[in-house]
Amino acid sequence: MRKRSYPIPNRNYKSSIFTMLFSEKERLLELYNAVRGTDYKDPELLEINTLENAIYMAIKNDLSFVIDSRLSLYEHQSTYSPNLPLRMLLYLSDLYADMTRDENLYGMKAVKIPSPQFIIFYNGEEEQPDRQILKMSDLYEAEEDEHKLELTVLMLNINAGHNPELMNASRTLADYAAYTSRVRRYAKEQSIEEAVENAITECIREGILAEFLMKNRAEAKRMSIYEYDQAKHIRQERQEAWEEGREAGRVSLLKEQIGKKLSRGKSISEIAEDLEMEESELTRLIEELHCR
Structure with missing residues (x-):
């Protein structure tokens, strides 16, 4: 069967340390094998097709790629959201639209598409289980005996002490978790700039993402500061919303x-x-x- 080629957009934009790390095919194949329990050897089997600009509200996903006629959408999250399945559906819709833009969707011939899987790598500070399934049907307002459209997302906790088998299978993922954990720990006593700088220096010295951090030190530092501040901002917004809700309840x-x-x-x-x-x-x- 002839291998099908999918559109590959320009991928100069990388929004996070996670995306930077796993945009490299060797590391991404390592992660895919760890998640799926497979043993693929050739990184060129991967066709990375992450979209830079999604149609809906400029939503972006971290990584999407095709291997063996399967489409994988990977997302890194430092905050939990029950809306992740809906967001994944929007990503998927844009990807399928891009993949089939030259196909005749009104024709008599079936247009074949890769089957999708959705994985969230969670390393936020809120306690979450090792693995959990998020379903889009949980967002539907009406109860049905059978939902005509379902989408399930597997969320994997990659904080220290969670999913040891997965971490053992992917050294890069384990190192990434170790690095972010150090940034978070140091930031409790130092400015975020100092925390990131110290974490990078220490990780290089101890061989944790050493090659990556030496090669991309300035960009890694900038992204780590941005990601930490963004996660902190989201937590503060949630706290403010909770306090506003509590006050509204008190007044009522x-x-x-x-x-x-x-x-x-x-x-x-x-x-x-x-x-x-x-x-x-x-x-x-x-x-x-x-x-x-």
Whole structure:
């Protein structure tokens, strides 16, 4: 059977240390073998087809490639999101559109496409199990006996102490996890710039991603600082959203209590005393109640 060739876009843009590392075919094949339990030897079997610009909201995935008529989409995440299956569907749609752009999708001949698999490599600070399956059907609003469109994503925890078999099978992945762990540990006591610099120096000295870090030191440092700051920003946004939600719940409960006390004929001064509030604040909440 003739090997099918898929469009390969310009891949000068690399958004993270993970993407930089595994954009090299030798390392990517090592990772694929570790995940799938295969033993492919020739890196040229891989056809990397990561899209730089997706159609929907400029969403990008980290790595996608075809080997043995299978399409793998790999994503690195430092934050958990239940929406990952939907994001993967959007990536996949763009990839299939790109792969079949010269095909006659209205013709009588079946257009063959590679079967997909979706893997998330998670190394965030929130506790997650070694392996978990995320399903797009969990996002559907309506319950069905059988969902007509399902997409499952395997999320693998690559933090220290997790998935030892996977780490043993991919030295590059284990080294990447060790490097990011050191950056995170040092950043608790140092500025992120100092933490990254010290982690890089130490890893080179100990042979952890040594060749990669020596060759790409400046870019690796810049990306590590950006990734750390981005993850920190996301965590802060989540914390703020949680606090806002908690405050909204507190105010809603307070308004419910005020409404009940008003219905019982209590005065503003009595209610303010009962709830230990300033009368001006109580009056404002009563006005909001009447405006609903």
